[in-house]
Amino acid sequence: MTFRVMGIDPGLTRCGLAVVDIEPNRRSTLVAVGVVGTDAGQGLDQRLLVIAEAVDSWLDLHEPQALAVERVFSGTNISTVMGTAQATGAVIVSAARRGIPVALHTPTEVKAAVTGNGQADKVAVTKMVTKILRLDTPPRPADAADALALAITHAWRRGVGTQAAAATASITGGLVTPAQRLWAEAEARARRR
């Protein structure tokens, strides 16, 4: 019943990669975390290939049931944003080729899901990811914390965000099934820790 999600914080220079197992009660366990970096001195095609091949090998090794990728809308540096979008396209295709469903989540959605505050800073996100995954020390490298948070966010949002759950919630005005209540309680506990 464990749901395995891979999270990717895309970027041409550094791409955070993470795999997390999430149980129905939302208990989340770190499977793998890392960063793939590319050299700005290489051509764009070689950089994107390095990223795609790293993602290929992670997908084949860990066989996640879903891929969650950070949705980037804008940024101060248009060149960085375009590179991030190109890397996003490359990694999405790697998952789609394997029939693995892909979801995009905004940074605000991720912060809200793991800390309860959509405006949380990186320190707060890293702290909550460390707690949620029951790690002794914050995940290293730091870039990878975002990828872990993405994977957790996707599983948690998917759990309470199904159409059936949404329909029930809109009819009753809240969470009603025992499973939904358990999830909400587990989430509340995780936030308090």
Place this chain on the structure above:
Amino acid sequence: MTFRVMGIDPGLTRCGLAVVDIEPNRRSTLVAVGVVGTDAGQGLDQRLLVIAEAVDSWLDLHEPQALAVERVFSGTNISTVMGTAQATGAVIVSAARRGIPVALHTPTEVKAAVTGNGQADKVAVTKMVTKILRLDTPPRPADAADALALAITHAWRRGVGTQAAAATASITGGLVTPAQRLWAEAEARARRR
């Protein structure tokens, strides 16, 4: 000695694809032209997969020696720009996986290469592409003209843009070899037609 180039005008909704053979004297011949379209109602992962698989099949069928892709910097609709950048990342990886070198050219570079005017409109570009490829009628669909122009631009710029040619030009202050003179004359003739 023919140089085969695939050109791609990337986009999530419509992606122009073209393959052109270019001889050392710049004579250019249409090999294939088309458009791959995706439905906005599909998920991003499925749309990018459709594009990547179309490009895969064109690369395997036509075996181009280079891929030229339009370099997009900005646009009025950020969502469209991001989709275009994601499609760009997907198609670049398809080429890189096959060891096919990829080059990006800006719309201004393409317009300047095929019409002599970096500010040329679409009608002028289509007209020149039709002449350069010795077509009886303008290439259809219209979206594909940009992909053809990209392929032509890449081959032509590559021809006179090699390091050796650039070094010679900078030393002598101009075009000097017989081959370079022939190219320049052929290009001038193509523009006059």
